Amino acid sequence: MPLWEGVYQILREAIVEGDLLPGEHLAEQQLAEELGVSRTPVREALRRLALEGFVVMVPRRGSYVAGLSLKDMNDVFELRMALEGLGAYLAAQRITPQELIAVRESQAQLEVAIAANDQNEVISADTRFHSLIYAASRNRRLIHIIGNLSDQIQGFRLKSLFAPGRLRDTAREHKRLIMALERRDGLVARRLAEEHVRQAEVSLLRSQEKMTGADERSNVSGRRVDSGGGAEQQETNGGESGII
Known part of the structure; x- marks a missing residue:
């Protein structure tokens, strides 16, 4: 793995997890010293993050963690709606019996976590549920794009998931989507996946x-x-x- 890619992964994770906050200055020299590398791989990593929308590079001022306005969030949700709808449509046609079992198990784990009010496990089970459906689409580029968009709005996504009443609705929407996958009804699966994303945005x-x-x-x-x-x-x- 190139050195800059390792720096990129560290910084990307810090942004997604909220360790680096929107508007925070990303000083190349300071980052290089903290990570034990030269400024060159840091600069390359920041350029990559800027291309993906995680960082804003301002001439003569440096790089900053990008913030997301509600308009930005709406744009991302619109893209997610289209892409996740396509992912569910493809998954309904391509999912294997073993993958269906895994999807059902992740849903069961989500319901247990909701009942136990275990937020960490709720996040883990919900992420696993969607990741399994993405994987079943057998479209690697689609999986990559959806993952990148989800990371960009991770903070918004978590706020949406834990909005009042949203967990109950999420579990119900997941069950309907599973039924469509079991019937291999791609059109219904697409509609339900799109509606799931739409309701998450409305709740947020x-x-x-x-x-x-x-x-x-x-x-x-x-x-x-x-x-x-x-x-x-x-x-x-x-x-x-x-x-x-």
Whole structure:
């Protein structure tokens, strides 16, 4: 493996796992010292990450971990919807009996994890469920593209998965998809996979809207409109700001 590729994998994993946060500066010299390499493989790794959308390279300023806006997220979900629909369509035609057993087992593990409120196992079982279906499509390029898109929105994806009520819906949607795969009904499998991604996005957007609304209420809290139409801080007796 080329040296730059090892650096690339380390940095990519750190970004996906949230160890490197959006907007964080990626100084070549510092990274080179931390990883025990020269700046050349670090530079090559950053270029690769920039091509994949994980890093933004700003002339004369350096490289930064890319952030994802809600518009970016929507774009990625649209792509995932199309690609995962195709993956399910192909899997319905190509999946083996052994792979179907593995898909059912991963679904059973997911349901056990949900009942036990084991978030780590929920993530593992859900990822395994989808990975098995991707693999059954027998299309390596499709698998690679979907994996890359999923990594780019890993933080969004986890927020979606654990939004209120979403786990229950996820389990139900998975079961319907399994039934379509068992019947080898590619058209239904495609529709169900697309709907699964669509509902994940809807759930995420709702949770984001609630968070935004809470932030806005927090910003408004403790301020009142005075007679001149301006806003001024009002302290309560307890020393905390409140709306009056």
